Amino acid sequence: MNPGAAPKPITQAERDEILGIVTRHRDRPGPLIEILHAVQDRLGCIPPEAVPLIAGALNQSRAEVHGVVTFYHHFRTAPRGRHVLRLCRAEACQSMRGRALEQHAMRSLGIGLGETTPDGGLTLEAVYCLGLCACSPAAMIDDEVHGRLTPERLDGLLRETGGVKP
Amino acid sequence: MTVTVWVPRDAGALALGAEAIARELLSAARASGAAIRLRRNGSRGLYWLEPLVEVECAAGRIAYGPVTERDVPELLEKGLLRGDAHPLRLGNIEELPWLASQQRLTFARVGRIDPLDLDDYRAHGGYRGLLRALEIGSAATVVEVVDSGLRGRGGAAFPTGIKWQTVLKQPPGQRYITCNADEGDSGTFSDRMLMEGDPFSVIEGMTIAGIAVSATCGYIYLRIEYPHAFRIMSAAIAAARQAGYLGNDVCGSGHAFDIEIRLGAGAYICGEETSMLESIEGRRGEIRVRPPLPAEKGLFGAPTVVNNVVTLATVPVVLASGAAAYRDFGQARSRGTLPLQLAGNVRRGGLVERAFGLTVRELLYDYGGGSASGRPIRAAQIGGPLGAYLPASQFDTPLEYEALAAIGAMLGHGGVVVFDDTVDMLEMAKYAMEFCAHESCGKCTPCRIGSVRGAEALGNIARGINPEGNLVLVEELCDTMVQASLCGLGGMAPFPVQSALKHFSEDFRKRVPGS
Structure with a gap:
């Protein structure tokens, strides 16, 4: 997330959405992570105001819910860009010049890992293994997987993604 | 007559363009009036040949690969649906030595069937x-x-x-x-x-x-x-x-x-x-x-x-x-077959299921065909980010539990990542500690703090800051983490570091000024 980008307060509709999700999942065994997934899938992130709502409905402490949200790399408290590029940083991709690809991506996008382009078009994230280790280096752009990437191919894919000008 | 054509829906094949090929096959076949039944399978695990297209013929499933979207019209024109000759034609998939020499028990159906049928x-x-x-x-x-x-x-x-x-x-x-x-x-x-x-x-x-x-x-x-x-x-x-x-x-x-x-x-x-x-x-x-x-x-x-x-x-x-x-498959206390995964800088990466006992060298060279870059293979990391780095002198070790344990390595989940001679083993050691720091659950101190200090100390060695002292510190940290961590993350994250220090010490020494 970008420094200084204050999260917008949630709307009444979003509040209702969160409570509806909690109601649908609360009777399942160990529901919290399922609820967090559902909230993030719907709202793009887990807004800070969601924590006390979920905690209250599950009869858990806010600290417990906050602790779970912050433990998992996948959960985020602010929305990402319109598109997300997830570059694999694990060993197999490193053995195929993954680090050079990562440097190239950061340079051409002008952002670091975990950051979003100023126009909100794209978030660059690190991922640790996509299971595409025989097709390294690998990445995901939104829900699409890509293997055997080169800087040129990555640039081409980002251009096709739209709203991104590497 | 309708011809059945298989295009994988495995994520690895998709990452190399399989979906576009499936689309192109359907539209090009429709345009030329050919009747095809497109079926989707998993991957056979011959990833250097993906996307791999198979056509059901009298002679078996004839494979073509690696296919690109652009190849499809020409392949159809040259008789793909009859299994005819083409530079991308590989022959009957089941007879390719890379696959035919395997002993697929767990993976017997993978790539052969429609996964949801x-x-x-x-x-x-x-x-x-x-x-x-x-x-x-x-x-x-x-x-x-x-x-x-x-x-x-x-x-x-x-x-x-x-x-x-x-x-x-x-x-x-x-x-x-x-x-x-x-x-x-x-x-x-x-x-x-x-x-x-x-x-x-x-x-x-x-x-x-x-x-x-x-x-x-x-x-x-x-x-x-x-x-x-x-x-x-x-x-x-x-x-x-x-x-x-x-x-x-x-x-x-x-x-x-x-x-x-x-x-x-x-x-x-x-x-x-x-x-x-x-x-x-x-x-x-x-x-x-x-x-x-x-x-x-x-x-x-x-x-x-x-x-x-x-x-x-x-x-x-x-x-x-x-x-x-x-x-009956396997040897010593490693019974049955092991699905090995050959990955990283290797020419023919993919899935090799064999009875236990294949050596690292056989896997890297007979199956892998050497490095993808064409440069000498310098190291292989076995068993994931917590597994040891093996130097070429250990490549005759059989890939089985006890033989690997005897040289301070482990099989883990059977992944083997290949590195050529451009690899910087100090960087890989530092990455191992950074990864542990990133993923530590924080419950025990050796893992939570040891990994952070380990990454710092290795970073200092890379920058030439008190390398001798920092090397001693890294060794002591590794020892503490192995002995005192609560689980395998902190307890094994030192393995790649210690193996890099032991077998690739030149990568750590060269940073010492004057050496």
Whole structure:
């Protein structure tokens, strides 16, 4: 997330959405992570105001819910860009010049890992293994997987993604 | 006449353009008036040839690859649908030496069948294991698994049947089967290939486990990084339920068993079994101190079987063909077959399932064909980010549990990542510590603090800051982490560092000014 980008307060509709999700999942065994997934899938992130709502409905402490949200790399408290590029940083991709690809991506996008382009078009994230280790280096752009990437191919894919000008 | 053409829907094949090829095949065939039936399979695991297109002909399934979208019109024109000659034609896929020399038991169906077609699954031996388990009953099923010598393929290599026996011996009550599908080790993809290429084998294995230990409820803990596997597994569970293979009355036996998928949330540590249980329960994935073992007090406090995807998918093979037939493969205390995953800087990467005993060198050169870059292979990391780096002088080691342990290495989940001579082993050592710091659950100090200090000290060596002193510090930190961490993350993260220091010391020395 970008420094200084204050999260917008949630709307009444979003509040209702969160409570509806909690109601649908609360009777399942160990529901919290399922609820967090559902909230993030719907709202793009887990807004800070969601924590006390979920905690209250599950009869858990806010600290417990906050602790779970912050433990998992996948959960985020602010929305990402319109598109997300997830570059694999694990060993197999490193053995195929993954680090050079990562440097190239950061340079051409002008952002670091975990950051979003100023126009909100794209978030660059690190991922640790996509299971595409025989097709390294690998990445995901939104829900699409890509293997055997080169800087040129990555640039081409980002251009096709739209709203991104590497 | 309608010709059947297979294009994989495996994520690896998709990452190389398989979806565009499937689309192009359909539209080009339609344009030329050819009648084709497009079927989707998993990957055969010959990733350097993906996307691999197979055409059903009188002579068998004729393969072409690696195919690009642009090749499709020309391939059709040159007689792809008749299996005719073309520079991309590889011949009958089953006869390619890379595949024909393998001993595929767990992966027998992967790439051959439509993963979501139950008839296809049954026609290729599927559900024979479950029917036999129902016939011989719970106790005899556990004995079969014990006798097969099957050890957990997730990494810890604990005898699967012994684990099941422990659960079976617990007082009556709720029990669980959990499938660990949190395949986070770099260089491994066998769980993903199975879930995408033969999901019913995982379901069948879990169902057999459920009947064996009297559990009615199963969870698959699946990592969020595998969305394709999630979609295919979900559809397969629904299909199995629909056909009566899951539910209140499995195959009319009176046994109840059903499966739910729980998605992970990007935490490597949740591949550790107790951390995984915490996560399924909806908590932070902090590890639990053992004892009690999960087999005694696991998920929601109940006796729980925790097995990896490959292990569970192998169970139907053991039941269908018998313990003795499975045990006949392999050597010493490593019985059966091992699906190795060959990855990284290697010319022919992919999935190699063989009886235990293949050497690292045979894997890297006979199957792998050397490095992808064409440069000499300098190191191979075996067993994921917590596994040791082997130098070329150790490449004659057989890939089996005890032989690797004897040289201070481990097989883990069977992933082998290849590096050429451009690799900087100091950087890889530093990365190992950084990864541990990034993924530590924070419960114990050696892992939480040791990894951060280890990365700092290795960074200082790279910058030439007091290299001798920092090397001593790194060695001491590694020792502390190995001895005092609560689980395998902190306890094994030093292995890649120590092996790099031992076998590639020149990469650490060259930073010392004046040396």
